[in-house]
Amino acid sequence: MIxxxxxxxxxxxxxxxxxxxxxxxxxTLFGRRRTALVVSVFVAVATTIAWVRFxxxxxxxxxxxxxxxxxxxxxxxxxxxxxxxxxxxDVLAAAVAGxxxxxxxxxxxxxxxxxxxxxxxxxxxxxxxxTIGFFLGLLLPFILVAAIGVLFPNLxxxxxxxxxxxxxxxxxxxxxxxxxxxxxxxxxxxxFRISEF
Numbered sequence: 001m002i003x004x005x006x007x008x009x010x011x012x013x014x015x016x017x018x019x020x021x022x023x024x025x026x027x028t029l030f031g032r033r034r035t036a037l038v039v040s041v042f043v044a045v046a047t048t049i050a051w052v053r054f055x056x057x058x059x060x061x062x063x064x065x066x067x068x069x070x071x072x073x074x075x076x077x078x079x080x081x082x083x084x085x086x087x088x089x090d091v092l093a094a095a096v097a098g099x100x101x102x103x104x105x106x107x108x109x110x111x112x113x114x115x116x117x118x119x120x121x122x123x124x125x126x127x128x129x130x131t132i133g134f135f136l137g138l139l140l141p142f143i144l145v146a147a148i149g150v151l152f153p154n155l156x157x158x159x160x161x162x163x164x165x166x167x168x169x170x171x172x173x174x175x176x177x178x179x180x181x182x183x184x185x186x187x188x189x190x191x192f193r194i195s196e197f
Contacts, residue, residue, distance in 0.1 A: 001133035007112040008137020016108040016195040017138060019188040020046070023097040023175050028142045029168025030078075031094075032160050034087055038094040039139075039146035045098030047135040053102065054117055054131060055124035062103055063185065070100055071180025078172040097172065104184055106192040 011017045024042055031038040052058045062070055074096060081093040107113060116130040136143065178184040 001129045004112045004116065004130040004133035005137040007110045008134040009140055010110065011108060011113075011134075011138050012141070014108045014195045015191040016106055016188075018191055019184070020101045020105045020138070022171065023101040024139055024142050026168050026171035026175060027094050027097045028145050029164050030081065030172055031090065031146075031168070032085065032165055034090050035149045036146040037087065038090050039142050041091050041094035042098045042101075043135060043139050043143065045095045046102045046139070047132055049099050049102040050105075050135060051120070051124070051128060051131040054120035054127065056121050057124075058103070061106075061185065064182065067182045067185060068180050070103075071176045071178070071184075074100060074176030074179055075173055078169055078176060082169045093172065097175075100175070100179065104179075104188050106188050108192065108195045 012021070024039075024046075027038050027042050028035060049058065077089075077093045077096045081089040083089075109117060112130065113134055116127045116134065120127045120131075175184065178187060
């Protein structure tokens with residue numbers, strides 16, 4: 001699990017990871033006073049969907065009409081969370097972002113993730129720890145932002161600045177728009193092609 005965590009941290013520098021990190025950044029900035037909650041939900045949902053996807057129990061990468069529908073769902077969720085500023089809508093936005101991010105993600109595979117992927121179809125439950133470790137490493141910057149907000153409430157107030165929240169909402173909306181126009185898949189493919197582990 002430690003090696004998988006370290007490989008996740010190393011994957012932060014790879015362009016192929018940015019497809020997953022863009023929604024994570026959006027939801028972290030958008031989290032307002034609930035940053036710890038929304039980041040926790042995002043990490044939990046993203047890790048779970050990745051594990052289910054690695055095991056072969058998830059749908060293929062979305063395409064065509066499904067991408068358009070998902071884009072509309074993302075933009076609607078972002079608008080609801082922005083408008084209502086409630087815990088439930090923020091959690092819904094974080095969960096939707098986690099599902100979408102991992103569903104569209106084309107991972108760059110290093111030795112640890114390769115082992116997880118190779119063994120997940122045969123022994124999916126044995127790969128839970130490695131998957132969790134990898135995602136904790138990959139999403140570490142957002143986990144640290146959430147932890148800093150909890151440990152240092154004064155600093156957390158800066159994250160609640162309207163400009164920061166608006167930036168997160170706009171980034172979330174851009175992700176939705178890219179999905180709705182089916183460009184997110186193209187972006188994921190392009191970033192994967194220029195990545196080297």
